[in-house]
Amino acid sequence: MTNIRFLVVEKSFIIRQGIKTILHDLSNAELIEAADYSSSLENIIEQIRPSVIIFNHKLLKQQPDIYQILKAAKENVKLVLIKGPNKKLDNEKFFDLCIDIDSAKSQIIKELNDLIEELKSNQIEETSDLSDREIDVLKLVAKGKSNKEMADMLFISTHTVISHRKNIIRKLNIKSVAGLTVYAILNRLISEDELNNIS
Amino acid sequence: MLINKYTKLSDVILARYNCMPVILRFGIPFGFGDKNVEEICRQYQIDADFFTEIINVFIDEDYFPQTHLQEFSVKTIIDFLLKSHRDYRDRKIPYIEKLIESLEWKSPEAQKNKSLIKNFFREYKNEVIEHLAFEEKEIYPYALRMEEFLQKKIQLKEEEISKFLMNSYEEQHDDIEEKLLDLKNIMIKYLPPASNLDVEQMVLFEIFRLEKDLNNHARIEEKVLIPKVKWIEKQLKTINNL
Ligand SMILES: [Fe+2]
Ligand SMILES: [Fe+2]
Numbered sequence: 001m002t003n004i005r006f007l008v009v010e011k012s013f014i015i016r017q018g019i020k021t022i023l024h025d026l027s028n029a030e031l032i033e034a035a036d037y038s039s040s041l042e043n044i045i046e047q048i049r050p051s052v053i054i055f056n057h058k059l060l061k062q063q064p065d066i067y068q069i070l071k072a073a074k075e076n077v078k079l080v081l082i083k084g085p086n087k088k089l090d091n092e093k094f095f096d097l098c099i100d101i102d103s104a105k106s107q108i109i110k111e112l113n114d115l116i117e118e119l120k121s122n123q124i125e126e127t128s129d130l131s132d133r134e135i136d137v138l139k140l141v142a143k144g145k146s147n148k149e150m151a152d153m154l155f156i157s158t159h160t161v162i163s164h165r166k167n168i169i170r171k172l173n174i175k176s177v178a179g180l181t182v183y184a185i186l187n188r189l190i191s192e193d194e195l196n197n198i199s
Numbered sequence: 200m201l202i203n204k205y206t207k208l209s210d211v212i213l214a215r216y217n218c219m220p221v222i223l224r225f226g227i228p229f230g231f232g233d234k235n236v237e238e239i240c241r242q243y244q245i246d247a248d249f250f251t252e253i254i255n256v257f258i259d260e261d262y263f264p265q266t267h268l269q270e271f272s273v274k275t276i277i278d279f280l281l282k283s284h285r286d287y288r289d290r291k292i293p294y295i296e297k298l299i300e301s302l303e304w305k306s307p308e309a310q311k312n313k314s315l316i317k318n319f320f321r322e323y324k325n326e327v328i329e330h331l332a333f334e335e336k337e338i339y340p341y342a343l344r345m346e347e348f349l350q351k352k353i354q355l356k357e358e359e360i361s362k363f364l365m366n367s368y369e370e371q372h373d374d375i376e377e378k379l380l381d382l383k384n385i386m387i388k389y390l391p392p393a394s395n396l397d398v399e400q401m402v403l404f405e406i407f408r409l410e411k412d413l414n415n416h417a418r419i420e421e422k423v424l425i426p427k428v429k430w431i432e433k434q435l436k437t438i439n440n441l
Contacts, residue, residue, distance in 0.1 A: 172384070178322050179381030182315050186389050192311070 003030035004116050007050035009041065009059065015082070015101075019054060022108055028116055042069050045077070051119055054080040054099075057089060078115055130171060135189060137164040141177060142184040143195065201255050201262065204237040204247050211236070215258040220412065224282040225250060249275050252423070257415050263422060273346040273431070276424050277339045283416050284331045291409050292324050298402045302393045309391050316382075316390070323378040327413075330375050334420075338368055342428045349431050355439055365429045372425075374417035379410045 006023055008031065010016045023029045032048045045053070053073070059066055070079055078096040083089055085102040092098050097115055099108055130138065133154075140150045147165075151158045174180050184190045202211050208231050212219060225245055236254075240247035249271045255262045299317055304310050341364050348355065383406055386399070393399040 173388075174381045174384055176378050176381050178319055179378065179385060182319055182385055183389055185315060186312070186385070186391075 003028050004052060004119050005030050005032045005048065005050045007033055007044065007048060007053045009053060009055035010082070011056065011059075015056065019082075022105060022112070025105075025109060026112055026116060028120065029112070041066065045069070045073050050077060052078045052080060052115065054082065057081050057083045057087075060091075078119065080112075080115070130168060134164050134168050134171075137161060138168055138180060138184055139190050141165065141168075142181040142190050144177070201259055202236065202251055204240075204251055205235050207233055207235050208239050209233065211254060211258075217408070217411065218254050218257045220286065221253060221257050224279065224286055246271055246275055249279070253279060253419065256418055256422075271423075271427075273342045273424070273427060276419070276427065277342060280416070280420065280424065281335070281339070283412075284335065287409070287413070287416075288328060288331060291405070291412070292327065295402060295405045295409065296320060296324070298398060298405060301395070301398055302402065303395045303398075304391065305394045312390060312393075316386070319378070319382060319385075323382070326378065327375050330373075338364065342424065342431075345428055345431045345435065349434055349438075352438055355435055360436060360439060363432045365425055365432055369421065369425050369429075372417065372421060374414050376410050376413055379406055379413075382406060383410075 006029055008016055008019050010019065020031055023031045032050055033044065053070070055066075073079075074094075079094070080097045080099060081089075081092070081095045082099050082101055083092075085100060087100075089098070097111055099111060103111075136154060137150060140153065145153070147158045147161045150161045154161070168180070169175050172180070172183060174183055181190075181195070185192055185195075200214055208222070208227075212222070225243065227239060227243055227245075231239055234242075236251060237247045239245075240250050296317075299313070299320055302313055302316070304312055347353075383403065386403060386406075
């Protein structure tokens with residue numbers, strides 16, 4: 001499960017820290033950047049590709065052009081607005097969630113959790129099972145073959161070998177060849193005798 | 200929490216016990232009563248500013264040391280780094296090896312796991328030792344030499360300046376943790392559980408701790424040592440141009 005990435009755009013340090021504390025209590029939430037708003041917001045969004053942007057409604061007044069930036073981002077990003085106590089804003093519909101700054105922590109957590117659930121249901125859950133082809137590649141990695149050798153043996157391109165290797169590393173969370181070899185032996189994909197024969 | 204010179208050393212440990220190995224490396228034994236950092240450092244002839252910086256690096260991941268950067272000598276920094284190297288090589292790593300050695304599995308078949316883990320860790324150990332040895336043979340003596348050159352205002356030849364090392368060291372430097380991450384994953388997710396679970400848990404605890412410690416060590420090299428020596432390199436260039 002990949003984490004949901006939050007970008008916080010908030011001038012006040014105290015409020016930013018407050019949001020940080022709340023996000024800390026959510027599972028699957030990851031705070032990517034607690035940015036102070038500057039003209040570079042567009043770039044920041046481009047670079048870190050957040051799933052959720054949290055920001056203060058005051059920004060909309062101070063920086064009217066921010067509305068355009070958010071509009072452009074809205075397709076891929078959930079927008080969460082923090083508004084003053086008991087305020088009704090005319091453009092509330094534009095946002096996926098409006099949080100009243102006076103709300104209790106438990107209330108805010110509940111609202112954000114609902115948002116995260118919604119985002120998660122759109123993600124395709126990935127299994128960590130290796131495909132048959134990936135297992136073939138893993139066995140050869142364990143035997144110390146180079147990408148080129150593997151490509152020749154499996155009749156695929158080096159490029160494909162590399163992308164299989166990347167997938168294996170991501171699924172197993174094991175990066176080193178030595179680690180992958182241990183995994184292969186533990187799962188009886190390869191025997192220790194086979195390894196000894198090579199060396 | 201961050202500390203300063205007026206923080207009581209006992210409070211530091213009570214709040215963040217992970218800094219204990221560092222205090223030990225500075226050679227400070229327990230029983231320090233209510234003395235604060237400055238008093239203790241005076242007693243053991245340790246630079247209190249440096250001590251404070253190092254402890255802060257170890258207790259706060261986000262701490263970025265820079266305030267007193269220019270104040271400590273390269274020698275002070277390297278003395279500490281060397282003490283850490285010794286601790287990893289002579290105590291921490293052999294201790295984990297010993298723990299792995301005492302892991303047990305019930306079936307003779309599963310006992311093979313032990314040699315798997317042992318070999319994996321041995322390979323890792325060799326990598327770490329190589330990393331430490333490279334720094335001790337190449338980098339640290341180089342840094343000390345540069346500091347001496349600057350103190351004596353020695354004019355360097357063009358070719359010596361072209362051999363400045365810090366940029367390439369900075370680029371190549373890694374915190375040697377990748378294999379530890381792998382080992383954690385293998386033990387937590389894929390290895391059949393040992394029959395002495397408590398020992399297996401201790402192995403994991405020690406690996407987590409070593410990983411953190413190595414990470415902090417690398418941060419001191421990257422955020423304190425490298426900027427300092429780079430600054431010296433720059434001064435040496437300036438002297439040369441005059
Ligand atoms: Fe080092
Ligand atoms: Fe290092």
